Amino acid sequence: MRALTWHGKHDVRVDTVDDPEILNPRDAIIKITSTAICGSDLHLYDGYIPTMKAGDILGHEFMGEVVETGPGSTLVKGQRVVVPFTIACGSCYHCGKHQYSACDNGNPADNQDIGMELYGQPMSGLFGYSHLTGGYAGGQAEYVRVPFSDVGPIVVPEGLDDDEVLFLSDILPTGWQAAENADIEPGDIVAVWGCGPVGLFAVQSAFLMGAARVIAIDHFPRRLELARRFGAETINFEESKTYEALMEMTGGIGPDAVIDAVGLEAHGFFVDNVVDQIKASLMLGTDRIHSIRQAIVACRKGGRVSMPAVYGGIVDKFPLGAFMEKGLTLKTGQTSVQHYMPGLLNAIVEGKIDTTFLISHRMSLEDAPKGYRMFHDNQNEVTKVVLKPGFTETAVAAE
Amino acid sequence: MATVNDDAPPTTSKSREMRDAALQTFTETRRDTLLGRTVTINRPRAELYAYWRDFARLPTFMDNVERVDVLSPTRSHWVVKAPGGRTVEWDALVTEEKEGEMIAWASTEDADVPNSGRIEFRDAGDRGTIVTATIVYDPPAGVVGRLIAKMFQREPAIQARRDLRRFKQLMETGEVATSSRTRAQMHEEAA
Numbered sequence: 054m055r056a057l058t059w060h061g062k063h064d065v066r067v068d069t070v071d072d073p074e075i076l077n078p079r080d081a082i083i084k085i086t087s088t089a090i091c092g093s094d095l096h097l098y099d100g101y102i103p104t105m106k107a108g109d110i111l112g113h114e115f116m117g118e119v120v121e122t123g124p125g126s127t128l129v130k131g132q133r134v135v136v137p138f139t140i141a142c143g144s145c146y147h148c149g150k151h152q153y154s155a156c157d158n159g160n161p162a163d164n165q166d167i168g169m170e171l172y173g174q175p176m177s178g179l180f181g182y183s184h185l186t187g188g189y190a191g192g193q194a195e196y197v198r199v200p201f202s203d204v205g206p207i208v209v210p211e212g213l214d215d216d217e218v219l220f221l222s223d224i225l226p227t228g229w230q231a232a233e234n235a236d237i238e239p240g241d242i243v244a245v246w247g248c249g250p251v252g253l254f255a256v257q258s259a260f261l262m263g264a265a266r267v268i269a270i271d272h273f274p275r276r277l278e279l280a281r282r283f284g285a286e287t288i289n290f291e292e293s294k295t296y297e298a299l300m301e302m303t304g305g306i307g308p309d310a311v312i313d314a315v316g317l318e319a320h321g322f323f324v325d326n327v328v329d330q331i332k333a334s335l336m337l338g339t340d341r342i343h344s345i346r347q348a349i350v351a352c353r354k355g356g357r358v359s360m361p362a363v364y365g366g367i368v369d370k371f372p373l374g375a376f377m378e379k380g381l382t383l384k385t386g387q388t389s390v391q392h393y394m395p396g397l398l399n400a401i402v403e404g405k406i407d408t409t410f411l412i413s414h415r416m417s418l419e420d421a422p423k424g425y426r427m428f429h430d431n432q433n434e435v436t437k438v439v440l441k442p443g444f445t446e447t448a449v450a451a452e
Numbered sequence: 453m454a455t456v457n458d459d460a461p462p463t464t465s466k467s468r469e470m471r472d473a474a475l476q477t478f479t480e481t482r483r484d485t486l487l488g489r490t491v492t493i494n495r496p497r498a499e500l501y502a503y504w505r506d507f508a509r510l511p512t513f514m515d516n517v518e519r520v521d522v523l524s525p526t527r528s529h530w531v532v533k534a535p536g537g538r539t540v541e542w543d544a545l546v547t548e549e550k551e552g553e554m555i556a557w558a559s560t561e562d563a564d565v566p567n568s569g570r571i572e573f574r575d576a577g578d579r580g581t582i583v584t585a586t587i588v589y590d591p592p593a594g595v596v597g598r599l600i601a602k603m604f605q606r607e608p609a610i611q612a613r614r615d616l617r618r619f620k621q622l623m624e625t626g627e628v629a630t631s632s633r634t635r636a637q638m639h640e641e642a643a
Contacts (some may be wrong), residue, residue, distance in 0.1 A: 070633075071633065071634045071636070072634075073633045073634065074633070074634050074635055076630055076632060076634075076635065076638055077627040077628075077629075077630065078626060078627055079625070079626070079627060110633075125626065125627075142621075142624060142625040142629075143625075144494065144624045144625050145494055145620075145624050145625075146492065146494050146579050146580065149494065157620065157624070158620065158621045158624055158625050158629055159629065160629065161628075161629045161630055161631050162614040162615075162617035162618045162621065162628070162629070163614055164631070165614075165617060166610065166613075166614075169613075178629070178631065187629075187631045188631040189631040190631075190633045198633055200629065200630075201625070
């Protein structure tokens with residue numbers, strides 16, 4: 054099959070590799086119909102994530118058609134499914150509590166050592182995101198092997214396009230969980246740092262959860278414009294002082310809840326002593342912690358901090374004093390996609406949440422390297438690239 | 453000697469004396485390496501015990517164990533992979549057993565790598581069962597060679613942890629997780 058493979062910094066290629074096979078009873082093989090490039094894929098592209106190996110297949114936002122099933126799978130050939138980026142078994146203690154992203158068993162035993170050393174307990178498995186999270190082949194390919202296929206994938210009802218449901222795989226549930234973690238109360242003012250896909254979905258979700266006002270912060274005009282489309286007020290941090298603007302816009306109180314949705318994966322997914330390569334980028338990590346620091350300082354006393362942005366390392370200059378003295382609450386974590394998928398699918402069916410607005414480019418899998426380059430070079434215009442194996446036109450802009 | 457005044461397992465003690473004291477609870481006292489690993493498995497105690505007690509099944513999750521031949525209810529023969537394509541072998545005897553709770557074993561005198569230990573199963577309410585493996589082993593001297601020594605000095609702690617994780621995966625999910633894409637890859641990684 055054809056697949057987008059990683060070979061090093063700014064070096065991704067479409068290669069021909071062996072097709073995936075059913076290896077465990079609960080596996081299924083999915084023929085990919087749509088797969089997106091995630092902002093966090095750019096951090097692999099930029100070479101910041103340790104434990105990548107040449108030839109690794111990328112992609113953790115994908116959907117497609119079931120073409121083969123193991124005896125323990127509940128899927129049926131021909132079904133269209135969206136696959137969560139987190140690999141969860143559904144039967145461990147954490148899955149029982151719907152903490153799917155904390156699944157004990159999704160990550161192969163040998164791969165769990167690194168997480169144990171870095172974080173005290175091993176992380177769960179993820180598709181296409183380094184060997185720290187399992188080393189699973191991702192979905193930017195023609196086919197993918199999906200473990201625990203009886204737990205993760207959700208079957209798409211008739212009449213819905215790929216573009217409407219694809220983002221159930223990661224960014225929509227992630228934005229929703231971000232808003233849920235902010236414990237929004239009716240009438241709240243919620244501030245969101247970062248108008249990438251997660252931030253934009255957090256804006257929509259916050260309104261659905263009863264926020265009276267949402268203030269979105271970014272510096273890309275195109276992305277701020279999208280936030281405004283969903284009713285958010287905006288602050289361009291290149292033009293205004295964020296803290297001062299927030300205080301003025303909230304009557305001197307500060308936002309009731311703050312959400313840090315700035316993509317820090319690249320710069321935080323490591324601990325300072327893992328790889329030399331990582332040390333080089335640690336400066337960036339320290340720099341980018343700016344958003345969570347600012348969010349904590351801006352948040353009102355007794356307010357709530359939600360942090361969907363991925364941090365991985367050890368940071369300094371964390372405003373612990375402000376955090377304590379103001380009595381804030383922090384919630385964070387990788388997304389328990391499986392928990393949110395059914396409800397969010399309903400929200401899409403009922404027209405409460407729009408997802409297609411995000412897609413700026415659709416292209417063929419063969420053009421994936423070009424998609425990475427475009428996304429990397431122009432984050433203002435390129436909000437989301439969706440790859441479609443077999444798609445014949447190239448680089449078709451949505452609007 | 454240090455006094456026991458808290459609840460931390462002796463296998464985790466910073467004090468050599470504490471670890472030695474724990475060693476003496478085993479049959480052989482001269483052995484010098486002790487390790488303990490605990491995992492919680494979301495399945496009933498009786499089920500886990502029964503699976504483990506059928507020693508021939510242990511290679512399904514113990515990666516470095518090539519084969520276990522059950523010779524009698526209390527005696528089994530172990531063939532374990534060693535570096536360089538070699539194997540080490542020994543007979544193990546069940547020295548103590550409490551149905552559903554604990555199995556203790558010790559290798560026989562002529563073992564390539566003398567070892568003993570126990571596996572314990574305790575109820576953990578709605579979390580399932582707490583499984584603790586405590587292993588005492590005697591790294592071989594000179595003759596058997598550095599390779600084996602290396603393997604048994606460096607690896608058992610990691611191996612035990614990984615084996616327990618695989619046991620947990622198998623019991624909780626019915627399969628051992630793999631991130632391989634193809635059968636060929638999976639066999640390569642198992643080799």
